[in-house]
Amino acid sequence: MSGNGNGLVQLTAKDFKSDQEVRWCPGCGDYAILNVIQVFMPELGLSRERIVFVSGIGCAARFPYYMQTYGMHSIHGRAPAIATGLAVSRPDLSVWVVTGDGDALSIGGNHLIHSLRRNVNLKILLFNNKIYGLTKGQYSPTSELGKVTKSTPLGSLDHPFNPLSIAIGAEASFVARAIDTDKKGLTEVLGAAARHRGSAFVEILQNCNIYNDGAFDFVREEKGNRIYLQHAEPIRFGAEGEKGVVQEADGSARVVEAAAVDETTLLVHDAGQREPSLAFALSRITFETDGAVPLGVFRSVERPVYDDLMSEQLDAARETSGEGDLAALLHSGDTWTVA
Amino acid sequence: MSGNGNGLVQLTAKDFKSDQEVRWCPGCGDYAILNVIQVFMPELGLSRERIVFVSGIGCAARFPYYMQTYGMHSIHGRAPAIATGLAVSRPDLSVWVVTGDGDALSIGGNHLIHSLRRNVNLKILLFNNKIYGLTKGQYSPTSELGKVTKSTPLGSLDHPFNPLSIAIGAEASFVARAIDTDKKGLTEVLGAAARHRGSAFVEILQNCNIYNDGAFDFVREEKGNRIYLQHAEPIRFGAEGEKGVVQEADGSARVVEAAAVDETTLLVHDAGQREPSLAFALSRITFETDGAVPLGVFRSVERPVYDDLMSEQLDAARETSGEGDLAALLHSGDTWTVA
Amino acid sequence: MIRFAGDSGDGMQLTGDRFTSETAVFGNDLATLPDFPAEIRAPAGSLPGVSGFQVHFADHDILTPGDQPNVLVAMNPAALKVNIGDLAKGGTLIVNTDAFNDRNLQKAGYGSNPLEDGSLADFHVHEVALSSMTIEALKGIDLITSREAERSKNFFALGLMSWLYQRPVEGTLAFVEKKFAKRPEIAEANAKAFKAGWNYGETSEDFAVSYEIAPAKLEPGTYRQISGNTALTYGLIAASKLSGLPLFLGAYPITPASEVLEQLAYLKHFGVRTFQAEDEIAASGAALGAAFGGALGVTTSAGPGIVLKSETVGLAVTLELPLIVVDIQRAGPSTGMPTKPEQADLLMVMFGRNSESPVPVVAASTPAGCFHAAIEAVRIAIKYRTPVFLLSDAYLANGSEPWLIPEVGALADISTEFATEPNDGETFLPYRRDAETLARPWAIPGTPGLEHRIGGLEKEDETGNVSYDPENHDLMVRLRAAKVAGIAADIPELEVDDPDGAETLVLGWGSTYGAIGAAARRVRATGRNVATAHLNHLNPFPRNTGEVVRAYDKVLIPEINLGQLRMLVRAEFLVDAVGYNKVRGRPFRAAELEDAITALVDS
């Protein structure tokens, strides 16, 4: 790292590596993500002390230990709440939450949806491996129905969440998806999330090679199944761009053979659209329904940011009432004097 | 009540009134709801002992005390979890959850979304008065941004949830809305919810005349602003049916002057559509965006019910392995005998 | 001692408040006990809908709001029914006869009219047609319907009582004008009703005398009346100023703690951030996150919400970050009786976390005392980098008393220093401790060069790195315990009030302070000797506590629980302390404690 004493710093990925030995299973997708994030960090243009990673519990949640920034490995599911207190009281910091599918959507579901609706200035990275890794392989709220795991030897009975659908239903202002090993795609999404003021929700498809190996092979390995969403571009994908996405009369978005439809009927992606309905429809395109998975930024709209509103309210109060005067406060209301 | 000894019963509203004095504030919308539900109950065709009301904490949550059925007034936000245990272990019961906007969407948000995705056979009635009534008037997760309440004298800072959007985002199989004082509309929705196997989520707009009086006047008083959704019918409303709903190119649903568009472009409501995108778009039509509010059943689709799957799994296990034999279990694995 | 009682809608709390203010300004010492019913508005005229407010005032210092009122104002039959049992024999009863109609009598469950059936023979009953006289008095005012006029009857009653005790009236008249500034006709109506009440007292033959209670002799200075929740709010604001740390409150509404959130939300110009969270877990989590960032993190709740914070408090214990957790206790278990006081959360805050997880506990003893208790809790949290529990209860929260307003300049500085430099050569060791306090450095994000990671896994001594080493774990468990135990050296010794060398000690904590003091006074007045001591620190105990309790033959610990402090004292000091325990959701009466103490002294 080379600082110049003016707070301007030119950092590299190496500057973001902590001295702790990385302890995920060999081959775990978390390594790839760590790598991309460490390479990405200098792009923030912030010195390291202004960056904080907060996590809950899980394999993913060990992430902060490996970043040479401030960090807290907190308790299961509560990272969004803890990070909210930090971000709201310290608007000068860049606060990142790292969480897993169990951490964020099972025990922590409520904190997640509330931080999204509030639009707290947090970057929330959900490492979705569709399994509980740390506790050795029970199904998670993103596991498919009928999943055979340690805790469901006869198959799981609950319909999974779609993380993007629930985020959009929870009024999220920024919603995106990337793949652990897709350096370029992930880096782009991280950049967009960092630039977004307010809460940014990023689902990262992550392979747990021990307990749920290959869960995302259909899109991690088969690039033809990746639908990269590009703002203001018609949605096309496939090895030769031979497929596209259209909107159906029933409001859903569907994959079609591009050749089979009029080019102009292809959906033109508009991440900045205030109305979340189309982003929601895109979130319903899955491997199961369409054999392909949209990636990139689904939705990115500006709306008031909780932390900003809070700061403004404090400023306004000070403007109206003057900086709080303790003696005056204690003497407010009826007083009387005993001589 | 008159039973005939065969378990067939012909009950009336009176049979469902408990001996407890009803203790809401005079004028509270909860009275109207109680009344409609007591009138509706006989329609279930069930004897009273098979019906259970479970609630959390709040004004709304006092509901079970007034019903001559089984009931539990539990703890704040946890009713869906408690009811899940009951419904799953007792498929013979009809289990209803009564909750408020704070109870269901603030502290209880996680249990709500998980019970919806699981599709547990619960009827969840959310009395939304956009305020915390019981604790005397703090804003709730459905209160509008900038709301001045006891806890937000300078205005609230958080963007509200749209209860139906979050429910649909959480994979709800049945989603509906009604108004406390609209007997007919509410009764219809209750009937549809009762008939739906799986979790049914019903938002009931309820007036808290003490802490948030008139919050829903635009639709509670002004009937012209009610958009009654009727399955398989084009969506039209207004005093003379002069307005309608169309789907826009951006995926959203919007109110238009019916005269201004071709009749055939009006959306035909299809509550049974598997794809939730259009139901989601309809949930975004609000008084703030369109000056009108859709009512009735937004979505009602069949999908596997958690409790049923659980029962089937038990049956299958017994079929495969025979009724569990304790002695055999204790002797499973390596044993040896000492003489 | 006066009690106003009426329907929730009758404005009894306002009436009581104003009477209290007049009394305070007049210079009497006083204590109050509001008693509002459940949390919803029960139907008008019903028993559960009754709301009461008791004021105790005198020309000497007062310790409790009193056991039995001498004067009861009953606005309707339900209010009479609920409260008459408490009125002292021979006491004065003022009833609003207009409300004693058949419907109201029936709602209150009276078979016959108590005003007629002789059942009130033990009392001086004044039948006053409060409603109709009020309506009559307000006839002249335009814009006021007779229904609205009738609503002013509480001011009529207030005027009457003010006359009876010769309270100064200016304050109330000014208050009415200000409070109803937006509706001047209502202001006028209330003022008129108030004066009419006063005049009625003066002219009616029914009230032969008015009482004069001379001002009490209080320490010189400027006073105000203050409730526990307000004192707590101000204490937190003061602690923020004194520590130089911005206040961050994470809270979720719950009776009787919501008020602290609500009051702090008004004080944003003090740099206060109030965050109404989605639940208590998030509320405490956010406060802890703010503390990580260098704020004064506070979270407030009552018992049913405090249980939900345990996990976060456990994390704070191992992170060794300051966090203030305020528990305004109410009657339980579970939801219990939300508006009623109790002191039964002590063992929960001591032990309600997995594993060895020591947390200091500070308790307030009087409404005004909540101010200093809050500052003390913050002082300990900051200095020792630890979560601290601050205990109040529903009685302190809503009760009020006159308070000698402290000089701001005289309040002690409680500021701390953040770490700014490595503490081991080039390296920063986040768990290297201060030799005296055992506190670790507080290095907040934004500090260059001190980047570090903390978490809930066991940490290696000094480095804070994750460690599963057995001996290290034992060491860390003991260090955390020693840090909290060591606070004993930094808190005042337990003071004993023992004027005559007694054999019996009454040891208390929390809101029983007033009742114990009053009871001891009465016992001493009978010529018996008794010592009293009151704990404001429950963990650790003041360093001389063992000495104190062992110095007496008999130790009585009265608590509004089944004996929680008693258990701690017995375990730690092996003294055979006995308890006086009544768990009724209300404060002790001095009289019952007097009996209990007398019995023990005489035993």
Add this chain to the structure above:
Amino acid sequence: MIRFAGDSGDGMQLTGDRFTSETAVFGNDLATLPDFPAEIRAPAGSLPGVSGFQVHFADHDILTPGDQPNVLVAMNPAALKVNIGDLAKGGTLIVNTDAFNDRNLQKAGYGSNPLEDGSLADFHVHEVALSSMTIEALKGIDLITSREAERSKNFFALGLMSWLYQRPVEGTLAFVEKKFAKRPEIAEANAKAFKAGWNYGETSEDFAVSYEIAPAKLEPGTYRQISGNTALTYGLIAASKLSGLPLFLGAYPITPASEVLEQLAYLKHFGVRTFQAEDEIAASGAALGAAFGGALGVTTSAGPGIVLKSETVGLAVTLELPLIVVDIQRAGPSTGMPTKPEQADLLMVMFGRNSESPVPVVAASTPAGCFHAAIEAVRIAIKYRTPVFLLSDAYLANGSEPWLIPEVGALADISTEFATEPNDGETFLPYRRDAETLARPWAIPGTPGLEHRIGGLEKEDETGNVSYDPENHDLMVRLRAAKVAGIAADIPELEVDDPDGAETLVLGWGSTYGAIGAAARRVRATGRNVATAHLNHLNPFPRNTGEVVRAYDKVLIPEINLGQLRMLVRAEFLVDAVGYNKVRGRPFRAAELEDAITALVDS
């Protein structure tokens, strides 16, 4: 006493398990202590990645897995480094020389090769090229890569040890065949490696002798080996059968409790419903909801999850419904050391709820003892209509011992009756109590005529209607307390083992049972007298507990916490009990307890 140690990936747990099985079948008494590291797979060859398994076996009855192994099998340098400190001087060390390359030595933090630098001079070192010999031995098998072959080295080691102690081999060979049925080539490889190991022992000159440890003399009957978590699972299944109530488990995964969920999930043919909830709050809530419906509601977790259940347990206390809350304790505070045992949740389960909220507590003392402890917890919960805490810990959970399988027919019936009829004329009073047990009727939905509502607000005695009456509240608080206290009459007296009339009592609870017993044996062997007693009920205590502890001059309470039972005993019985407390995340060693007891006896 043998310890196998290697990398997490080396299959040490499987190896240990098999050796244990062979040993059990052979008829030795035994106890085991698996010790796996953190919860993720650390990099191969690293210190945190080391996994161990200790087996203690003998021809007499065994109480602990032993302090110091006599034989250590170290599969790599990291395993050596982590474990060598424990090996008894003069003990046997078997190392896999193939793993002692520079890279592994460096990863383990060895500056020089311990096999060469003389640092192992105190031990009998056997250098065995386990990896290469295994690869060599498997050369003949098709379909097996040499990497795969290398993985069978644990079976080679197992074969060698089996030869050394002359264990019967049939079980292991059958096991391998079944376990790897889907990949016969792996089955063949493991079997071959196992035999190769045995043969190596027999042929190599390095191992001069093999040991024979004769079968222990155990009570006649059919035995199996059982771990605490399996015993607990079976106990719950048995309790469901014995009570006639279908089992409903609400759980959220957490180490070391997940296994109970996982095992019960396999037992659906017993009518078991397992619900993996979204969190611990929902898990306990669902179990309580199921209990309301007449099921046997159970919820399982470890400390960090139990804190989240407090609110629900508080509700269960006031609803007076049966609920089993299993806490498999692990080292804390907060996340702590997830795989390590501790007994520090006792005070949390006693007091971790708002207000007076008494809950019975049952604790298991041995792995097999979890079976009966589970049944006992269920018995109390059902009979008294109360939540019950059942305490186990990570050591009991994973440790195993031989178990004399009970006759199903000999297990006592614990069934109950649901209410079916009104109990007050035409009326049903849901809080009218049984005169003896103080339990209220359990009227489940579906029962005609008994429709009623229950909730968390305080209830009127008998009717259960919401009540804010002060005296009623006091009564209810006392009734709930009396109900739990009354259970003392219904549990066995505390048994004291005092062969020689000692002056010193060692009182224990939970998993220290074995270590205390072994230590007492050793102390007695030196001619000293010491008594022991072990509590299986922590709330209420057995009725003679006071008598027992007061009968001794000195009372020592060893606990893997800072003195939690000690505090309860001191408070309740005012005896000056002292503690032996080490909080290292691992069981006590008999030797250290021996020293502690000896010191106290001699004092």
